Every structure is written in C-alpha cells, then in structure tokens.
Amino acid sequence: SQTIHQWPATLVQPVGSPLSLECTVEGTSNPNLYWYRQAAGRGLQLLFYSVGIGQISSEVPQNLSASRPQDRQFILSSKKLLLSDSGFYLCAWSVGSSGYTQYFGPGTRLTVL
C-alpha cells in the first residue's frame, strides 16, 4: 500500500531564514505530487504540482519554490521566509490507477516569527 511522509512535523523559524520541507511517497511509481498551504481558518490553496522529475508548475507567485529531485520526493523551499509564510503545509500524491484522487500526508506546521 502507498504511504506518504512529511518532515518535519513542526517547524519554528525566524523571518529571513531559509526553509526546506520534504515529502516522500512510498509504494507507487511516477505519482503526481502537490504542495498545498492551509492558512488559519481557511481551506487549502495549491502552491505547486509536479507530474515528473524536474517538472514543476507554480500556481501562486511568491517567495517559495519547489523541486522534485527524485520520482517520489518533493521539496518545498524558500531562501528567506516571511511572516506570511506561516501556515500548515500539506503534500499530496495521485496516480491514474486511482482516478487521480489526491491523498494527503500528515502535514508540517510552520510558524515564522
């Protein structure tokens, strides 16, 4: 069965510091991968998605970036965090055999101070 991991689970970072959040998927090949952000009291907003290694599409212009160095690894990064980057970050995966239904990881709670 497929599983998805995210780390760290919780992160507190100062404004202006760099960021690296990691997401890995097990038990499937060539998944579509997604990064979403959930601000307090809101639904989820898609940040990036990837259909393959090195292929990244951005939905929202901002100071975040994403990379996919391996088939089942998706990384969210920033060179300098802003206060507005605080939130809950969720990674998701989908494959055609399940109708591209998206399944989510446990998430990372990021607080920028």
Place this chain on the structure above:
Amino acid sequence: AQTVTQSQPEMSVQEAETVTLSCTYDTSESDYYLFWYKQPPSRQMILVIRQEAYKQQNATENRFSVNFQKAAKSFSLKISDSQLGDAAMYFCAYRRAQGGSEKLVFGKGTKLTVNP
C-alpha cells in the same frame, strides 16, 4: 474559475444521530469530480468519499453518503449514526476531469461537533 461554497461554518449533532453538510459549487465544465475530505485535530486530510459527475448514482461509503444534484450544482454529505470520532473539519472539494494534474478547489470547511 471554479468555486466551492460551504455555507455552514459549524454544525453539531448528537451521537448516533444523522447530520447533513452542505456544499455548492460553480463550474462550466460537464465532467468533473467532487470530494469530501475530513480533517481531524491531527490536521491530516483524509478522503471520505468521491463522486464522479458522470455517474447519476450517489456515492456511499459505510455511514457516509452524498446527495449529488448536478443541475443544482449541489453536493451534500450525510453522516448516519454519528460517532465521536466523526468530529472534525469537513471540506468539500472539486476537480476538473481533464488531466491528472488538475488541482483541487476547496471550500472553506464546516466544523462538525459530535455531542455525547
């Protein structure tokens, strides 16, 4: 652009009773998917149920069922025999059918409280 609206910010239900959560959406597409996700206090998004727009039959998963009204663009979730573990935020979501990388568009959620 597609939008999803959940008009009930909060709902409550007695344990063992039935509750219905509302969702409406706006789209010009004819082929799409609709989902209900549950977000418990752990905050992991868990898929509850999925509905394909081309299917007339309403989806069911154990105690969870939907009332899909395509013409009205309505997609409500019914939870029967509510349990304490059903307490969570519930999000309705929409996805176009074209392309596997299509994003999910979420509503703002409904907080469900289950009273013992």
